[in-house]
Amino acid sequence: MMGYPESLTDPSYAGQLLTMTFPLVGNYGVPPFTIEKNGIPTFMESDRIYASAIIVSDYTEEYSHWNGVESLASWLKREHVPGITGIDTRELTKVLREHGVMMGKILFDDEPDNIPEADYEGVNFVDLVSTKEIIHYNEGAGKKAILVDCGVKANIIRSLINRGVEVIRVPWNYDYTGMQYDGLFLANGPGDPDVCNDAVEVIRKQMNMSKKPICGICMGNQLLSKAAGATIYKLKYGHRGHNQPVRMVGTEKCYITSQNHGYAVDATTLGTDWKELFVNMNDGSNEGICHKENPWFTSQFHPEACSGPVDTDFMFDKFVETLK
Amino acid sequence: MKRRNINTLDKELLREAKVYGFTDFQIARAVGLEGEEQNMHKAMLIVRQLRKGFGIVPVVKQIDTLAAEYPAQTNYLYVTYAGVASDVSFSNDRNSVIVLGSGAYRIGSSVEFDWCGVQALNTIRKQGYRSIMINYNPETVSTDYDMCDRLYFDELTFERVMDIIDAETPHGVIVSTGGQIPNNLAMYLDEQNVPILGTAAKDIDNAEDRAKFSSMLTENGINQPEWSALTSMDDIDKFVDRVGFPVLVRPSYVLSGAAMNICSNKDELTRFLQLAANVSEDHPVVVSKFIEHAKEIEMDAVAQNGEIMAYAISEHIEFAGVHSGDATIQFPPQKLYVETVRRIKRISRQIAKQLHINGPFNIQYMARDNDILVIECNLRASRSFPFVSKVLKLNFIDLATKIMLGVPVEKPNKNLFDLDYVGIKASQFSFNRLQKADPVLGVDMSSTGEVGCLGDDSSTALLKSMLSVGQRIPKKTVLLSTGGAKQKAEMLDAAKMLLQHGYELYATGGTSKYLTENGIENTLVYWPSDEGKAPQALDLLHEKKIDMVVNIPKDLTPRELTNGYKIRRAAIDLNVPLITNSRLASAFITAFCNVSMDDIDIKAWGEY
Numbered sequence: 007m008m009g010y011p012e013s014l015t016d017p018s019y020a021g022q023l024l025t026m027t028f029p030l031v032g033n034y035g036v037p038p039f040t041i042e043k044n045g046i047p048t049f050m051e052s053d054r055i056y057a058s059a060i061i062v063s064d065y066t067e068e069y070s071h072w073n074g075v076e077s078l079a080s081w082l083k084r085e086h087v088p089g090i091t092g093i094d095t096r097e098l099t100k101v102l103r104e105h106g107v108m109m110g111k112i113l114f115d116d117e118p119d120n121i122p123e124a125d126y127e128g129v130n131f132v133d134l135v136s137t138k139e140i141i142h143y144n145e146g147a148g149k150k151a152i153l154v155d156c157g158v159k160a161n162i163i164r165s166l167i168n169r170g171v172e173v174i175r176v177p178w179n180y181d182y183t184g185m186q187y188d189g190l191f192l193a194n195g196p197g198d199p200d201v202c203n204d205a206v207e208v209i210r211k212q213m214n215m216s217k218k219p220i221c222g223i224c225m226g227n228q229l230l231s232k233a234a235g236a237t238i239y240k241l242k243y244g245h246r247g248h249n250q251p252v253r254m255v256g257t258e259k260c261y262i263t264s265q266n267h268g269y270a271v272d273a274t275t276l277g278t279d280w281k282e283l284f285v286n287m288n289d290g291s292n293e294g295i296c297h298k299e300n301p302w303f304t305s306q307f308h309p310e311a312c313s314g315p316v317d318t319d320f321m322f323d324k325f326v327e328t329l330k
Numbered sequence: 331m332k333r334r335n336i337n338t339l340d341k342e343l344l345r346e347a348k349v350y351g352f353t354d355f356q357i358a359r360a361v362g363l364e365g366e367e368q369n370m371h372k373a374m375l376i377v378r379q380l381r382k383g384f385g386i387v388p389v390v391k392q393i394d395t396l397a398a399e400y401p402a403q404t405n406y407l408y409v410t411y412a413g414v415a416s417d418v419s420f421s422n423d424r425n426s427v428i429v430l431g432s433g434a435y436r437i438g439s440s441v442e443f444d445w446c447g448v449q450a451l452n453t454i455r456k457q458g459y460r461s462i463m464i465n466y467n468p469e470t471v472s473t474d475y476d477m478c479d480r481l482y483f484d485e486l487t488f489e490r491v492m493d494i495i496d497a498e499t500p501h502g503v504i505v506s507t508g509g510q511i512p513n514n515l516a517m518y519l520d521e522q523n524v525p526i527l528g529t530a531a532k533d534i535d536n537a538e539d540r541a542k543f544s545s546m547l548t549e550n551g552i553n554q555p556e557w558s559a560l561t562s563m564d565d566i567d568k569f570v571d572r573v574g575f576p577v578l579v580r581p582s583y584v585l586s587g588a589a590m591n592i593c594s595n596k597d598e599l600t601r602f603l604q605l606a607a608n609v610s611e612d613h614p615v616v617v618s619k620f621i622e623h624a625k626e627i628e629m630d631a632v633a634q635n636g637e638i639m640a641y642a643i644s645e646h647i648e649f650a651g652v653h654s655g656d657a658t659i660q661f662p663p664q665k666l667y668v669e670t671v672r673r674i675k676r677i678s679r680q681i682a683k684q685l686h687i688n689g690p691f692n693i694q695y696m697a698r699d700n701d702i703l704v705i706e707c708n709l710r711a712s713r714s715f716p717f718v719s720k721v722l723k724l725n726f727i728d729l730a731t732k733i734m735l736g737v738p739v740e741k742p743n744k745n746l747f748d749l750d751y752v753g754i755k756a757s758q759f760s761f762n763r764l765q766k767a768d769p770v771l772g773v774d775m776s777s778t779g780e781v782g783c784l785g786d787d788s789s790t791a792l793l794k795s796m797l798s799v800g801q802r803i804p805k806k807t808v809l810l811s812t813g814g815a816k817q818k819a820e821m822l823d824a825a826k827m828l829l830q831h832g833y834e835l836y837a838t839g840g841t842s843k844y845l846t847e848n849g850i851e852n853t854l855v856y857w858p859s860d861e862g863k864a865p866q867a868l869d870l871l872h873e874k875k876i877d878m879v880v881n882i883p884k885d886l887t888p889r890e891l892t893n894g895y896k897i898r899r900a901a902i903d904l905n906v907p908l909i910t911n912s913r914l915a916s917a918f919i920t921a922f923c924n925v926s927m928d929d930i931d932i933k934a935w936g937e938y
Contacts, residue, residue, distance in 0.1 A: 027397035029412070063412060094414040096391060099398035243400055288400065 009248065009313030010060070010078065011036050014087070015050040017135035017157030018224070018266055019057040020196045021126055023110045025095050025102070027247070029063040035074025036081045044143055044167070049073070051159040051312055055085045056135065056196075058124075059112055061098065065091035088112055103243055107268055131196040132156045132205075132225070136178040143173040149329040150187040154178060154205060156195025156225045161312035165319065166191065169326040179204035183212050188329040189219040192226025194308065199228035199238050199269060209233040213302070219328040221321065222304035224267055230304050231271040231295055234280050241291065244268035245306075248314035251287035252294075252307060260287065263307035264314025270306065271295065301328040331360040336376060341384040348386055348411040354378045354489050371488070371518065378489065388493050389413040393483065405475040407482045409493055418480070420497055426479070427454045427527065427735070428495065428503045430512035431465025431472050433486050438655060438775045439509045442713040446507035446690075447472040449727035455479070457735055459501060464494055465508075486511050488518045495524055502527035504734060505534075506689050506710040507727060513538070513710045528689030528734035529709045537685055537707045540616060547704055550680050554704045555696065557618030563603070566617055570599065573619040578773065579603065580616050590773040592620050592651060623816065624698040626650040626657065626705070627666065629678045630718050632730040633687035638679055640729055640742050642718035643671060647754075647792075648771070648911045650696045650705075655713060655775035658795075658914055659755045661721050662746040664788050666697070673702045681707060690715065690730040714755070717782045720935065721753030722746055751938045755782040756795035761902045768895050769902050770883055770910045784938050789921035790930060796918055802907050803922045804833065804877030809855065809867060810845070811838040811897065813882030817912035818844045821880070824919040825850050831923045836876065838867060838897075857893040871900045878907045880915045 010031055013024060037049035047053065060082065069077050082089045090112050102108065111121045135157040144167040151166055153175045166173050176182050178195065179202075190212060195202075202225070210233045212218070222230045228238050245265040253260050261284075273282045273292040283303055284293035296303035308314065309321035331339070331347060339361055347357055354377040355370060363373035381387075388409045394402040394417075407418065429450045432443035447463065448471050454461040460479040464486060465472050475481040480498075484490050486508075495503060502525040505512040513534065520531030536542045540559065547554050556573050560566045570577055576594040579602060593599040603615065626649070631641035644661035646652065663671070674695055681693060681704075692712030694705040711727060719726045724744045732739050758779035761769040781798035785791030797803070808828055812821040818841060825845055828835060835852040837845055842854040855870060856863040870876050879901040883894050901908040909915040 027399070094389075094412065096394070096398050096417075097413060097415045100417075103398060103401070245399075247397065247399060249396075288396075 008034065011049065012051050012159075012161075012313040013266075014055045014057050014060060015047070015052045016159055016194075016266070017052050017056045018159070018194050018196045020131045020135045020157065021124075021129065022057055022107075022196070023059040023061060023112070024057040025061045025093075025098055026063070027095055027099050029095070030066055031060075031062040031064070031091075032066040032078040033069055034071035035069030036076050036078055037071075037073045038075045045141070046143070046160050046163055051161060052135075055082070055087045056157075057087065059088040059090070061093050061095060061112075062089070062091050063093060063095045065089070106240070106242070107244070129197070130201045132178050132202050135196060137175055138177060140177075140180070141175040143167050143175065144170075145172055147172045149189065149326070150174060151189045151191050151325075151329065152176060152182045152185065152187045153191045153193055154180070154182075154208075154226070154229075156193050156202065156205065156229070158193035158195070159308075159310060159312060161310040162191070162193055162223060165310050165322045166326075169322055171326055171329070178202065179208070181208050181211070183208065183215060187218070189221070189325065191325065192220065192222035192229050192304070194224035194226065194266075196225075199225060199232060202229060203232075205229050206232045213300075217300045219301040219325060219330075220303075221325040223308060223310065223321075224306060227294055227304035227306045228269060228271055230302065231276065231280075231292075234295065234297075235277040236275040236280075236295075237272050238269050239272050241268055241270050241289075243289070245286065245288075245291075250307060252284045253287055254284055255282045261307075261317045262315045263293075263305075263309075263318055264311050265307045267306060331357065332362075334361050336361050336363055336380065339380065341386070344381060344384060345386050345411070348381070348388070351411075353487070354381065374489070378492075386411070387496070390416040390418055390482075390494075390497060392417040405479070405481055407480060407484075409482065409484050409490060416497075420499070422499050424499060424501045425458075426460035426462050426498055426500045428462045428464060428498065428500045429454070429472075429478075430486055430491065430503065430505050430508045430515065431463055431467070431470070432508040433465065433511045434467050435469065437778060439511070440713070440779070441470070442716050443507065443509040443711070444470040444472050445716040446711040446727050448477055449725060450504055450507045450731045451478045453728045453731035454504075454735070457732070457737055459735070462494075462498060462500065464491060486515070488515055491515060491519070492522060492524075495519070501525065502734075504528065504731070506730070506734075509710070509713075510708075513708070528730070529685065529687050529691070533685045533687070534709045537691075537709045543707065546684055547681075550684060552677050552680065552704055553702065555618045555621060557616055559614040559616050561614045566599070566603070566615065569617055570596075575599075576620040576622065578618045578620040580773075592773055621650065621696055621698060621703065624650045624696040624703075625666070625670075626652075626654065627663070627670070627674060627695040627697055628654060628659065628712070628714055629674060629693040629695065630690075630712055630714050630726065631678060631682070631692070632690050632726050632733065633682040634733045634739065635688055636683040636686045638682050639733065639739065640724060640726060640744070641675070641678065642714075642722055642726070642746055643674060644714060644718060647917050648913050651773065652771045652911065653773055653775040654694060656757050656759075656771045656777045658757065658792070658917070659714060659717065660788065660791075661714075661718055661753045661755075662749050664752060667700060669700050670697050670702065673700065677702060677704065685709060689734045690726060717753065717755050717780075720782065721784065722749070751784050751786055752788050752791045753782055753784050754788070754791040754795045755780050756792070756799045756801075758799040762905070766899070768891075769898050769908060784933070784935065786931070788917075789925045792917055793921040793925050794930060796921070801909075801918065802878075803927070804907065806832075807834045807836060807876050808878045808880065809836045809838075809870065809876045809897075810841050810852075811879075811881045811894065812841045812844075812912060812915075813884040817882045817884075820912045820916060821882075822848055822850075824916040825852075827919060827923045836867070836870065858896045859889060859893050867897050868900050871897070871904055871906060874904070876901075876906055878909075880909050880912075882910060882912050882915070 040048045137155045150172045156178045250265040271292040283296040294305040309318040354374045358373035358377045367373040392402045393406040451461040462480040463478040464482040516531040516534045580590040626646040628644045645663040646657040690711040691709045693707045696703045757777035760778040783794035812818045837852045845852045855867045
């Protein structure tokens with residue numbers, strides 16, 4: 007199974023123990039952690055591993071891949087992130103599914119429980135993983151997009167700059183409304199959107215000021231929905247993985263998407279100016295919204311993939327098209 | 331692991347080996363038990379005991395395409411050691427019944443056994459038990475998870491089946507509807523005190539073990555072709571000197587048709603034994619007298635406590651020597667003496683009683699005049715069960731399953747001689763896909779499918795079924811090579827009939843001479859070995875001047891084999907209909923000469 011380098015470095019997994027449901031992990035090693043001139047990692051999704059640990063069923067020690075430079079285990083050791091193999095991840099997934107996300111520890115049978123309790127509730131993970139300063143990418147390239155970094159994945163930045171957009175990455179709670187820009191991009195991020203009310207306030211302010219295009223992904227969808235008046239609820243079964251089917255509302259078009267979220271937008275609470283853009287085919291939950299008139303639209307899934315299917319990268323094309 | 335022995339094999343290593351999928355059998359071999367125990371089954375049981383003592387037992391998981399993200403509804407289970415908990419729970423109320431399926435489809439074990447398994451599941455459910463299927467073939471109906479309450483998509487090995495039985499603690503296990511694979515497990519399961527429903531394992535063994543079965547027949551005055559299990563060439567020669575050629579040669583304890591052959595002279599016997607079997611003390615070869623020009627008759631039946639409750643007698647159109655899976659089968663029989671039928675019923679009753687049969691069984695008989703010989707007996711459903719059940723409109727498996735479950739049943743009031751229609755099952759072959767294979771039929775099964783058809787008489791039913799398996803009615807020309815003297819005589823009437831119906835006959839050397847002598851006009855064609863002479867049979871085939879080939883192998887001399895083979899193979903490769911059996915050829919020719927396509931009625935099964 008593929009995707010563990012991207013998932014481990016996805017800031018959305020900050021503070022979480024990552025369980026892989028696919029049994030064989032590690033078979034293709036880890037790609038080199040090189041950083042491009044523009045400061046974006048070549049293959050990873052951020053500057054380091056954000057997940058607190060990785061739990062797998064059957065770790066493959068011998069890896070083989072043209073782009074593999076070290077084993078998963080050696081990388082984890084280097085970054086001081088625990089990994090455990092030999093776990094019945096199917097059973098663990100069932101427990102998590104029934105009880106919801108819960109606090110966890112990795113303990114060994116023959117060792118005392120001297121791991122301190124961690125906090126998850128009440129921790130603002132977005133604040134922990136978001137950039138602390140403004141970063142410019144692709145300066146002078148053309149249209150300017152503000153990227154609100156709630157824990158952005160590198161491929162969102164890549165997707166924008168590859169389409170000739172100048173990206174201004176700002177901290178999650180930064181008030182950018184006074185800046186010069188053509189559109190607003192709300193990135194993904196970890197945790198509960200309700201701790202990000204500061205960001206929502208800025209978005210509302212922006213929407214009252216102008217009709218500049220807004221696009222959001224994952225956390226970005228939830229923040230824009232909150233700004234549009236909708237409420238957020240915790241899903242009984244969170245959506246995780248590479249095979250989540252969504253349908254574009256009003257069409258017969260279905261897409262297989264990459265997802266990672268435990269909260270969803272309650273579409274019935276959206277303001278009258280808004281409508282649903284995507285729904286999940288498994289449970290009917292909201293997967294994206296759009297404004298009826300303004301170029302404001304979002305997806306709950308990850309069109310930037312990394313890892314996962316790239317069927318929905320038209321979201322970036324649409325966003326770039328609407329920049330004036 | 332090879333550095334350990336059974337006493338030094340520790341729990342962690344054993345668990346690791348199981349997680350990686352090694353069987354108890356492989357582990358027994360790795361720790362050197364193969365040398366210590368006289369048989370591998372015992373060695374495997376030692377590992378099994380150690381493993382269970384360590385508490386290393388597998389868990390049951392659902393095949394789950396959503397990786398447990400959503401609760402899986404699919405009743406599609408497998409067994410694994412890489413887990414800490416099962417996805418399903420076990421109620422231990424002994425109210426479930428396990429049916430063992432037939433495994434992978436292959437020549438000899440196919441959808442017929444799947445039908446039997448599914449019928450058993452249906453009856454089990456109707457009788458208020460939970461039905462459990464173990465089978466590993468995705469292309470079957472029995473592995474449709476709606477067909478049963480639990481579907482284990484897993485191996486039909488002793489180890490795996492026992493593990494599932496240990497987990498499920500069923501009311502009983504049915505081994506008699508899945509063909510030979512589950513049947514072979516009966517004795518091993520019985521040793522572990524598994525409740526086998528139906529005929530007792532001991533009795534199954536009494537039928538499977540040739541020596542035990544044979545002495546039972548002798549004690550009851552029932553005849554069988556003379557046979558002997560022999561361990562040296564000298565003994566074989568002595569036996570053949572006594573009974574004479576031809577003989578049927580096969581390895582012992584294999585009744586499925588594998589590595590069997592008919593040898594009609596000393597040369598063939600030597601050649602075959604060198605090719606197929608190493609005769610030794612440990613691997614005796616069973617040699618039996620082969621009776622030529624005998625009818626082969628199938629008895630499919632269901633018994634309760636040794637008393638036959640329902641039966642179906644069907645006859646092969648071909649003479650004995652063609653595997654029952656390849657033969658064209660007619661039910662009810664149309665050309666059996668009343669006395670033959672009476673004797674077969676009597677012998678079957680005796681055997682059912684002696685073997686205390688409780689469930690489905692099948693006996694194959696050979697009959698010449700009224701001389702009845704038993705070829706073999708299987709205490710399980712045979713591949714003709716679905717066919718006879720549908721023709722007779724009496725579900726033999728439903729009845730058998732009720733009997734195996736101990737549900738009171740009444741003797742069904744159905745008599746095969748009351749039917750006013752005939753069912754014929756024709757076999758489908760795939761020789762066109764098997765490049766260079768010689769398309770002749772023998773004691774080894776080679777058909778890959780079959781079609782059963784009903785008709786108001788034999789000819790209609792035969793025509794329907796032959797056309798259904800891909801034969802075509804020739805338009806104008808037929809090429810005949812009709813084998814030995816006996817077959818030539820058998821084919822004479824059919825040849826006359828062809829001529830009367832305006833067909834042009836072509837015939838190879840001997841056949842042409844024979845036909846001419848009997849006043850049947852024909853054109854002589856030459857064998858491939860008659861180089862330089864025209865017309866050549868192969869040329870005519872290539873020029874599409876032949877619409878049907880009847881080619882009956884005379885003997886197994888190299889010249890005959892090569893010539894005949896070239897013509898048969900050319901017919902298959904050029905998609906010209908080919909028949910290689912004189913009895914079937916006669917029947918088919920009679921059918922298409924007497925019944926026209928317009929006379930064939932199209933009727934649903936229920937309309938008969």
